[in-house]
Structures are given as C-alpha cells and as structure tokens.
Amino acid sequence: MSAKYDMVVIGAGPGGYVAAIRGAQLGLRTAIVEREHLGGICLNWGCIPTKALLRSAEVFHLMHRAPEFGLKADGIGFDLDAVVKRSRGVAKQLNSGVGHLLKKNKVDVVMGAAQIEAPGKVRVGDTLLEAGNIVVATGARARELPGLEADGDRVWTYKHALQPKRMPKKLLVIGSGAIGIEFASFFNTLGAEVTVVEVMDRILPVEDAEIAAFARKQFQKQGMTILEGASVKSLDRGPNGVVAHVDKGGEKSKISVDTVISAVGIIGNVEDLGLEALGVRVERSHVLTDPYCRTGIEGVYAIGDVAGAPWLAHKASHEGVMVAELIAGGQPHAVDPGSIAGCTYCHPQIASVGLTEAKAKEQGFDVKVGRFPFIGNGKAIALGEVEGMVKTVFDAKTGALLGAHMVGAEVTELIQGYVVGRQLETTEEDLMQTVFPHPTLSEMMHESVLDAWGRAIHF
CATH class of the missing domain: 3.50.50.60 (FAD/NAD(P)-binding domain)
Incomplete structure (x- = not known):
C-alpha cells in the first residue's frame, strides 16, 4: 500500500503535530507518523503531567500555610495514587485533544515506526508514504550513564x-x-x-x-x-x-x-530512521540543521529536541510552524534561540530569556543590570510570596534588552513580557514608558528596568 503527500512528519510531539496542522492549514496534503502516543513525550510524559504533579504539591504546600492567611486546615495529607491519577488524566485529556485537532485539520495519522527508505519515501510497516518533504520530529529520551541505568525499581x-x-x-x-x-x-x-x-x-x-x-x-x-x-x-x-x-x-x-x-540529560531519537544512509549529518545524537531546520538534504527537515538545544516544547512548535510555512512557499523568520524563554516549575519558579549577565560580558557588552526583590512588591506581599527577584540585563550603549531572569512565584507567566520585548527589539526607554498595572507582580519587571538606570521607586 502506498500514498502520496506534500509533507510527511515523523513524530507527533509538540513539534510534529503542530507542523502537520500548520501544513494542512496551508493546503499541503499531510500525513503524520507516530510510533507510540499522539502528543509525544511532552504531553504524555513530560511538560504537562509534571505540571499537574507540581500543582498538587503547590496546593499541599499552601494547605500547610493556612494559618498565615487566617484559615484552618486540619488533618492535612495526600494520596500519592490519587495525585498520579489526576496527572495521568490531564495527559490523557490532552492526548485526545491532539487526535481531534489532527482529524479536524484532515491530517492522516499513521501509527507505527517510520524509516526513510530514500529521499521522499517513508515506510511504516507495509505502508509506503511518498512526499516531496519529510520533517523529522522524533524527539529525545532520557540519557543513561554507565552504572547509573534506571531499573524502574530503585x-x-x-x-x-x-x-x-x-x-x-x-x-x-x-x-x-x-x-x-x-x-x-x-x-x-x-x-x-x-x-x-x-x-x-x-x-x-x-x-x-x-x-x-x-x-x-x-x-x-x-x-x-x-x-x-x-x-x-x-x-x-x-x-x-x-x-x-x-x-x-x-x-x-x-x-x-x-x-x-x-x-x-537527553539523547535524540535518531536511530533506525535511515538518516545516515540519506547523508543527514548527526552529531552527539542530534541532527545538524541550519537556522531554518534544513538538514542539507533536499526536502528533509529536522525540528524540536532531535535537532538540538534548547530542548523546549515551545521551540519545537515554533520550528514546526516555520518549516510548514517554508515548505508551503512562505518566507518565515528563522527561530532565534536567544529569544526563547526557559521555564522551570519548581518552588520557587525560575524563568529566563536571552543572555545571562556573565554571557553578556563574555560577548563584550558593557552592561547595565537592574534588580527588584519580591519583598518590595505589594501584590507579592499580599500573596504571601515574598521570596524572589527579577533581574534585567541591558546593553549600556544602546539600551537593548539583552536578557531577563526571574525566580519566585508565577515568574513562568511573567517572563513572556520580556520575550515580547526582545522580539520587538525594545529598549530600556520603551519599558520605562510602559504603564504596568497595579497591584500586580508585573510591576517588578518595570522596577527592575528602572533600577538598571538607578531610577527604581520602591526599593
């Protein structure tokens, strides 16, 4: 059995399924191949279910702090099986959602392991998929060191x-x-x-x-x-x-x-795909690409974790959109790794975008650095979340925002403000003149900018 397409995507994680949907929206006849779960590691075993677990832990932590807020909570405890069940339920719900979106956009889903037999030819079992463009979005898996291998028990x-x-x-x-x-x-x-x-x-x-x-x-x-x-x-x-x-x-x-x-760490899923036979370059388990995710082999692209750092779902998704638009004849902008935010959902949360202070200095920038602590923010005090800091790094000569770094409550939601700022090539003057709503945690972003120029008001 064989079928012809404009684009075949291998891997249905946050890079692959987004690429397939965008391709279909642009009129490309599209198929996606997945050997295990729609949504990939991120949705089923990574980003989403871990956040569900961490939310349970956050609520558990707050329950113990009830007296601070004038509340009473007795007999506080947890049921680990129930916590895990909720997490798996969240993942299952979103897995089903991905299937619905692919069907809605008329993307053909082929379950099984894919192998690229030749340029434009992908085999999945007895099925041959032919396409002028192949997008490798196979993701990555956990790295295991000798002697430290997982056994699932201890x-x-x-x-x-x-x-x-x-x-x-x-x-x-x-x-x-x-x-x-x-x-x-x-x-x-x-x-x-x-x-x-x-x-x-x-x-x-x-x-x-x-x-x-x-x-x-x-x-x-x-x-x-x-x-x-x-x-x-x-x-x-x-x-x-x-x-x-x-x-x-x-x-x-x-x-x-x-x-x-x-x-x-992680290892890219590059085995048994036929990449080497095609001449696709693989280094340290990751496919080498140019800024547009092209592998150097005509019609073969690689996106997401398999294409290297930063290993982030939102980077993969954006690359998926970019590649689909490129295949459809568009002229999308290349993804800039320096404008992709990283978020860690521990307690306290951590979020960042752009250059660290050390990296900015290494690259020869004369920097101005601003800081603002959570303890100086009214909303943070009202929330009972006073441990944290917002830090901004600017080019002293041009005022360009080089990087932003945060630690504290809800900073994974705040960081996008600076991401937009970097995308729009904002300067310190633009941010200083922006009116931030009160009372919000976002005011600390404003104050951190002001502090870089010695103009902070509340600290």
Whole structure:
C-alpha cells in the first residue's frame, strides 16, 4: 500500500503535530507518523503531567500555610495514587485533544515506526508514504550513564517518577536541570528527604548565576541537600535501597537512599530512521540543521529536541510552524534561540530569556543590570510570596534588552513580557514608558528596568 503527500512528519510531539496542522492549514496534503502516543513525550510524559504533579504539591504546600492567611486546615495529607491519577488524566485529556485537532485539520495519522527508505519515501510497516518533504520530529529520551541505568525499581527516569510505585523517604536526584529540580521540588514538598547532586559547579547551570544561587538558598531552606561540583560514580543496589558513591572534588562519600532519579540529560531519537544512509549529518545524537531546520538534504527537515538545544516544547512548535510555512512557499523568520524563554516549575519558579549577565560580558557588552526583590512588591506581599527577584540585563550603549531572569512565584507567566520585548527589539526607554498595572507582580519587571538606570521607586 502506498500514498502520496506534500509533507510527511515523523513524530507527533509538540513539534510534529503542530507542523502537520500548520501544513494542512496551508493546503499541503499531510500525513503524520507516530510510533507510540499522539502528543509525544511532552504531553504524555513530560511538560504537562509534571505540571499537574507540581500543582498538587503547590496546593499541599499552601494547605500547610493556612494559618498565615487566617484559615484552618486540619488533618492535612495526600494520596500519592490519587495525585498520579489526576496527572495521568490531564495527559490523557490532552492526548485526545491532539487526535481531534489532527482529524479536524484532515491530517492522516499513521501509527507505527517510520524509516526513510530514500529521499521522499517513508515506510511504516507495509505502508509506503511518498512526499516531496519529510520533517523529522522524533524527539529525545532520557540519557543513561554507565552504572547509573534506571531499573524502574530503585533507580528511576522521569517516566518512572511520573508513576511512582511508592513515595520515596530518602531520594537522590542526579542532575539539577529543569527535570531534576522539578522532581526534587515535588517529592521534597511531599516530605521526602531529598539530595541533589550536580556535576557542574552550581545547580541550574544554564541559568544566570545570581538567580541559581538565590534558588539554591530557597531549596536548602526547604530542607534539600545540594551537592555541587560532585558526581555519582556508582550505585550499589539492594532490595531495600541504594548506596550512591559520590566524588566531590576528590573527596569520596556514600549516600544511602531508597530511591534515585537520574536526570542527566537527553539523547535524540535518531536511530533506525535511515538518516545516515540519506547523508543527514548527526552529531552527539542530534541532527545538524541550519537556522531554518534544513538538514542539507533536499526536502528533509529536522525540528524540536532531535535537532538540538534548547530542548523546549515551545521551540519545537515554533520550528514546526516555520518549516510548514517554508515548505508551503512562505518566507518565515528563522527561530532565534536567544529569544526563547526557559521555564522551570519548581518552588520557587525560575524563568529566563536571552543572555545571562556573565554571557553578556563574555560577548563584550558593557552592561547595565537592574534588580527588584519580591519583598518590595505589594501584590507579592499580599500573596504571601515574598521570596524572589527579577533581574534585567541591558546593553549600556544602546539600551537593548539583552536578557531577563526571574525566580519566585508565577515568574513562568511573567517572563513572556520580556520575550515580547526582545522580539520587538525594545529598549530600556520603551519599558520605562510602559504603564504596568497595579497591584500586580508585573510591576517588578518595570522596577527592575528602572533600577538598571538607578531610577527604581520602591526599593
């Protein structure tokens, strides 16, 4: 059996299904191939279900703070199975929604493993799909280090952690990127004794150093143990727990826990696709592309996690739209990685866009830096969320907004203001003249800009 299309998308994650829908909207006859779940890892095993878990933890945390707000809450507890059930229900609902959207837009869905046999030819089992354009959107999976491999019992990946068979009492999290810190925050809030080990010299290594240091202090106040510049060399697994052998600057120690979560990065899903035979360049498990996601092989594109950093769902979706418009004959703008926000939904939340202060200086900018603390904001005080900070980095010569970095309540919602500002090439003057509503957390964004030029009012 064979069928002909204008575009075949391999992978139905947030990059793939968005590319397929946009292509169909533009009049391209489109098929999408998925071997497991519509919505991909993000919707089924990543972004969405983790946020559902973290919401439960947030509510649980607030319930314990009831007296601060003049409220009473007795017998506070949680049912881990029910928390997980809600999370899985949210993922299932959105999975069904993706299927509906694909059907609504007349995208043909082909379930199975895809292999590119030749330029313009994708085989899925006994079905041959022919198309002038192929979009590889196969995503990525958890990286596993030798000796630290997950077994689903004592050592977990994010998938195991999303459906935990037990509530950890003592938990070791290896890696302090977004995935590691989010799970550390979730289980810590529910009462686990959590230790985070990070091989770099600080946790959250892609974030601004000042923001990461602030977050570290908050995590420690919450009871977490943070080991920076340390690595887990091996794990001794037993029926009742795990002993981790840790090396911190040559000083060796042992940590006994009942559960380990390995969150040491991701590997692109590039195997068994036929990429090498086509001549597509793959480096460190990721497909090399130009700014328009072209692989260098006519009619073959790669988007999302499989095409490299930043490994973010919204980056994948935007690339999907861009590629579909390019295939349809449009002239879309290339995706600028420096204008893509990163968000981590731990407690406190962390969000950023653009250059860190250190990176801006490394690139030769003469910078002006503004800061504003949550404790100076009326809305933050009213919410009872006074631990946080907004930091902005500007080019002192032109006033261009180089970067923005936040830690605190709801900053994952605030960051988009600065994202829009960077997209519109705003300057400090534009932001200073903008009227921010009162009382809102967003006023801190204004004050941080003012502070960069010594004009902050409320601090």
